[in-house]
Structure formats: structure tokens, C-alpha cells
Amino acid sequence: MRTAEFDNDYVLRQAMLAFMEFGYAKTSMQKLTHVTGLHPGSLYGAFGNKKAIFLRAIEQYQKDRNQQFTALFHNKQPILETLKNYLSLIVDECIKGEVAKVCLLTKSISEVEGNDPQICSVLRGNLNAYENTLAEQIQKALDNNEFKSSKTAQQLARFLVMGIYGIRTYALTNSDPKALQLLADDLYCALLN
Structure with a gap:
């Protein structure tokens, strides 16, 4: 099986921005493929469905926020x-x-x-x-x-x-x-x- 050749964090951050702008319901898989630059098959293969991408984007969002917060207070x-x-x-x-x-x-x-x-x-x-x-x-x-x-x-x-x-x-x-x-x-x- 071929390994995904993209920056996972970048893709999740792009998805996160789409969800922030359009909301969960109005962020279609088509929008996600557009903002991430990935083909639908690559998105589905790497993350599964829209809900799974959303949950991973939330995880990325929290990780980024925690790093920002920790750096500021450290x-x-x-x-x-x-x-x-x-x-x-x-x-x-x-x-x-x-x-x-x-x-x-x-x-x-x-x-x-x-x-x-x-x-x-x-x-x-x-x-x-x-x-x-x-x-x-x-x-x-x-x-x-x-x-x-x-x-x-x-x-x-x-x-x-x-x-x-x-x-x-x-x-x-x-x-x-x-x-x-x-x-x-x-x-x-x-x-x-």
C-alpha cells in the first residue's frame, strides 16, 4: 500500500480554516478537496468521511492552541x-x-x-x-x-x-x-x- 505524500498538519489546518469559515454543515467534501489540494480519494483514504476529517481538524486546532498558550505562559x-x-x-x-x-x-x-x-x-x-x-x-x-x-x-x-x-x-x-x-x-x- 502506498503511503500518503502530503503534510498531514497542513491539510488539517486547511480543513480547520474551511470549517471555521463555512461551518460543519456547509463544508462539503468538494470544499475540503479544494482547500487542501487533495483529490477526493486521497482525503477519503487518509481520513475517512467528513466527520472524521472534522474531528481530526478539531484535534489539530486544539494542539495548535495548546502550543500557543503554553509558549505564551512559559x-x-x-x-x-x-x-x-x-x-x-x-x-x-x-x-x-x-x-x-x-x-x-x-x-x-x-x-x-x-x-x-x-x-x-x-x-x-x-x-x-x-x-x-x-x-x-x-x-x-x-x-x-x-x-x-x-x-x-x-x-x-x-x-x-x-x-x-x-x-x-x-x-x-x-x-x-x-x-x-x-x-x-x-x-x-x-x-x-
Whole structure:
């Protein structure tokens, strides 16, 4: 049997962008062959059906996001300073363009909720992991006495996640960089109070 001769990560990232732009239902195999540059037989042979490609694209998305997050928080800066930089990074992504504003996980869960329990379970798991990762960083900041709060790290992370999704959603209708950065700054300040 012949081995696939393409960059798996590249193909999954291209598929991920298509799903982010068009959504799960409107991303056809024809669109996937177009964005990946692969023939239908190669796509089916390597990944199977559209659902399998989607699940692998989600996996790639999470892997890329985790690497970005880990690199950002793996430094000598105080956690709160890094967290503020992270919010600015979210704003920068929102300014870059329509697809960059969208979180693949949140867009997809609202689309497939109730239609596919397996996909919903994977998406929920990834969203919960994101919240927990933020909670770990917030707990470190609390442990380092960078700030004090009457709320738990998990409660603060949940609030932060809600705000990040809110910024991304707001950016779909208003991409003014100053307005988006002000929202991020307000979110950061609200987190500390």
C-alpha cells in the first residue's frame, strides 16, 4: 500500500480554516478537496468521511492552541502580565480577519448541538479543558499573591472564557481595534476585582 505524500498538519489546518469559515454543515467534501489540494480519494483514504476529517481538524486546532498558550505562559513574566498579553493576542486575532475571529470550538458546538453527540462531546471536552487551563494559570497568580479574589480560580476562569467568547462575537459586528482592546482591558480589570 502506498503511503500518503502530503503534510498531514497542513491539510488539517486547511480543513480547520474551511470549517471555521463555512461551518460543519456547509463544508462539503468538494470544499475540503479544494482547500487542501487533495483529490477526493486521497482525503477519503487518509481520513475517512467528513466527520472524521472534522474531528481530526478539531484535534489539530486544539494542539495548535495548546502550543500557543503554553509558549505564551512559559516565561518569566508574572501570570497576570501574561494574561493581559493573552487578551491582547485575542484582540489581534479578531482584527486580522473574519476567520481569525471565530473559535472553531464555539462556532461548531452551537451548530451541531443536538445533532451529533460524539462531536458535541469532543467539543465540550476541549472547551472544558480550555477553561481548566486558564484556571490553572489564575490559581498560580493567586498562589503567587499577584492579586486576591473572593472567587475561586475556576469561577474566574469561567468568567474570563465568557468574556473572550464575547469579544470574539462582538468582533464579528465591530472590528474597531480600539473598541476591542478596550473590551479586553475591561475584562482584565473585572477579573481582578
